[in-house]
Amino acid sequence: MRDEAPSLRERRRAETQRAIQSHAMRLFAERGYDATTVNEVAAAAGVSPMTVYRHFPTKEDLVLHGRYDPLIAARVAARPAGEPLVRRIGTALVEAARIAAEPPGRDLLLARLRLMIDTPALRARHLDSQYATQKAVADALLGDAPDPEAEFRTWVVASTCLAAMEVAITRWAQEDGVPDLPALVATALGAAFGDDFG
Template identity: 55%
Template sequence: MSSRERRRAETRHTIQRHAIRLFVDRGYDATTVNDVATAAGVSAMTVYRHFATKEDLVLYDEFDQQAAATITEQPADEPLVVRIARTLAATYDQAIADREFHLARLRLMISTPALQARHLDSQYATQEALVGAICAGSQDPALEFQARAAVSACLGVVHVALLRWAAEDGEPELRELFGEAFTATFGHGF
């Protein structure tokens, strides 16, 4: 990553952290983009340069790219659902390194009507990224169908685990909840 890209990522991270804090403290609807800009020490134009919409201040992450890269590292001889489950668990392990920040983001996504539909759009984008990575270089419609079904099922399982994780204030560990949810759904963990 170049120094310019690094500064851009740091600015985006700073803006998003201030946005999440303000949304939690004041409420999503009561907080304006100008409030976020002031808290982050940047202009509103800078906020919009990094986040096209107010919703993106909560929803933005690099999960899709990380998941797509991680699935290609999984052993191809393992069942597809196991590869997807391991990918999602590994990607979430990286994504939730800052537990409190990600719990706050998740709670906002769950509880804020303006974010709920966009959160589903985000899940669809994750599905497309994973299906694309699984099917890269293939024109096999059967593989695409299998990948789409498996990814959709796994994302549903992960969503249920995330809801419980948020409801229980980040306890137990998210990976443990993933294991329980995958075992309940598929009869085995990952």
């Protein structure tokens, strides 16, 4: 992970993405996901449809796009190498949940999760994005030339941890973000792994 501050260009790109996504989420909430077009999102954000597609290649990306994979991978990589895999990955997921549930991103995350739960096309696409997260976690732990047995174990643990987190964030969204998200994630991981995570 880079230590230097983002450049002006990177900050402007991030601001444009946030603005487009914010307008998209508002329109999806008002009109419904299926009834809202990318052209309407572009008009609401004051940009061209091409600009929307440059930042979000598909309509689904307007909802599912987030920056959590690099955050999770960095947190996993920063954990002590001697820790058990469950502890390394699980603790990183709890930390990422803590960051994601903080304002101002909390409301956007909650809106995104609600849409994902209610929209079949988004649920299916979200499953695809889970693979990318698993890969980011595995890459952070394994490096360039992993041992096949270690790679297998890492993918199993990463997949199980992410499945537990998925159950926790779904419950959090269904309960309108009232429960403490990091605590829900920790509870889900404890249910999956028992004393190995507790």
